[in-house]
Amino acid sequence: MNKPKHIAIIMDGNGRWAQKRNLKRVKGHEMGAEVVRSITEFCAASEEINRLTLYAFSTENWKRPRLEVEFLMKLLDKYLKKELPTYLKNNIKFEPIGDLRAFSPNLQKTIEHVKEATKHCDGLVQSLALNYGAKNEIVRAFNALKDKKNITEEMLSNALDCKEDVDILIRTGGDKRLSNFLLWQAAYAELFFIDTLWPDFSIKELEKIISKFKKIERRFGGLK
Ligand code: IPE
Ligand code: IPE
Ligand code: MG
Numbered sequence: 001m002n003k004p005k006h007i008a009i010i011m012d013g014n015g016r017w018a019q020k021r022n023l024k025r026v027k028g029h030e031m032g033a034e035v036v037r038s039i040t041e042f043c044a045a046s047e048e049i050n051r052l053t054l055y056a057f058s059t060e061n062w063k064r065p066r067l068e069v070e071f072l073m074k075l076l077d078k079y080l081k082k083e084l085p086t087y088l089k090n091n092i093k094f095e096p097i098g099d100l101r102a103f104s105p106n107l108q109k110t111i112e113h114v115k116e117a118t119k120h121c122d123g124l125v126q127s128l129a130l131n132y133g134a135k136n137e138i139v140r141a142f143n144a145l146k147d148k149k150n151i152t153e154e155m156l157s158n159a160l161d162c163k164e165d166v167d168i169l170i171r172t173g174g175d176k177r178l179s180n181f182l183l184w185q186a187a188y189a190e191l192f193f194i195d196t197l198w199p200d201f202s203i204k205e206l207e208k209i210i211s212k213f214k215k216i217e218r219r220f221g222g223l224k
Contacts, residue, residue, distance in 0.1 A: 001214045007043065007206075008053040008166045008189070010181050011036070013173030013197030020197075026071045031199035033079050037086060042203045044090040044124040051125045051164055053097070055181050059133030062102075076130070077107050080114045087114065091123030097161035098132030099140065127162065134183035137161050160184060168213050170206075172198045190216055 011032060018028030036054060043049045057072060080094075087094055094114045103111070111130070141159035145151050157163055166182055166189040174195045178186070192209050194201075217224055 002167065002190075002216060002218055003048050004046075004167050004210050004213055005049065006051040006053070006164050006166050007049055007168045007170070008055075008182055008186070009039075010055045010169075010171040010173075010179060011198040011201075012171055012175060012179075014199060016173065017197040017199040025068060026075075028197075028199055029072060029075055033075060035199055035201050036079070037083060038203060039201070039206060040092065040124070040126050041086070041090055042206065043126075044092050046124075049124065051127065053127040053129060053162060053166070053182065055129045055132065055179075057098075057130050057132070058180060059099070059131055059136050060180065062131075073104065073107055076128075077110050080110050084114055084117060087118045087121065087126070091121045092118060093121040093123070093125045094118045095125050095127045096130050097127050097137070098130040099136055100130060102131045129162075129181065132161070133180040134178075135180060138184060157184070165189070168192065168209065170194065170209060172196050172201050188218070188220055190218070 014028030014032040015025040016028070017031065018025050021027075040052060043052045056076065061072070062069060086092070096111055096115065100108055100111060137160055138156075140161075141156055144159045145155060148155065162182060162185050164185065166186045169178075169182070169186050169189040170192045171177075172194055174193075174197075176193045182189075190213050192212075194205070194209075196205060
C-alpha cells in the first residue's frame, strides 16, 4: 500500500468562501488559518505522514490589492507567533520555502524565530510556501549551481527549497491547475482537485483522500 509521506496542498477558495457569506475576503483568510492548524495537527499525529507543504502566498499574489496583501502579511505574523506552542507541543518542525527576502524585516524575523525555535523537532515537517513560485525556485537553484559542470537531477533537486518529492497533491476551491506550485517535486504526485473551499476543508475529507491514494497503483513509468 502507498504511504502518504509528503502531502502538499494548494489552499484555494478563501475569498469565495467569505464572499458567499457576504463577508470581506480577508475573513476567509482568517478562517483558512484555523484550518491550517487543524490539518497540521492531524498530520503531526499520523505515523505515515512526515511532511506537509502548504501553499500560503505565491510569487504572483503580490498582484492583489495592497490591503489584502497587507492583511495576509499581518495574518502570517500573527499565526506564527500564536502557533509556536502548537509546533512545540506536537513536535513539528517549521520549514518555510520560497524567497523570503521580499518580506518586511519584522516578518522575516518572526519566520526565522519560529524556524530556529522548532529546528530540534523531529516529528512532522510543516513547510509553508511563502512568496513561493516553482519557476522562481528553479531559477534560484540554477543560479546556485551556475559554476558546476554536468548538473544531475540529484544536484538540482538538492538545490531546490523543497527537496522531497510529493506523494499527494491536493487543490481545494474547484480549479484544476497548479498555479506555479512544486512543478519539479510533483512530477509523480497523485493529484486531487476538490470543490470544497479551503475554510470548509476538514480532516474527514483529508482522510478520504488518503484512503483513495493508498489504493492507487503507482507505476512510475514501469509495469505492475
Ligand atoms: C487562497 O484563497 C489563499 C491565497 C491565495 C492567499 P484565495 O484568496 O485565492 O481565494 P479565492 O480563490 O479568491 O476564492
Ligand atoms: C494559488 O491560488 C496560490 C495559493 C493558494 C497561495 P491563487 O488563487 O493565487 O491561484 P490562481 O490565481 O487562481 O491560479
Ligand atoms: Mg484563489
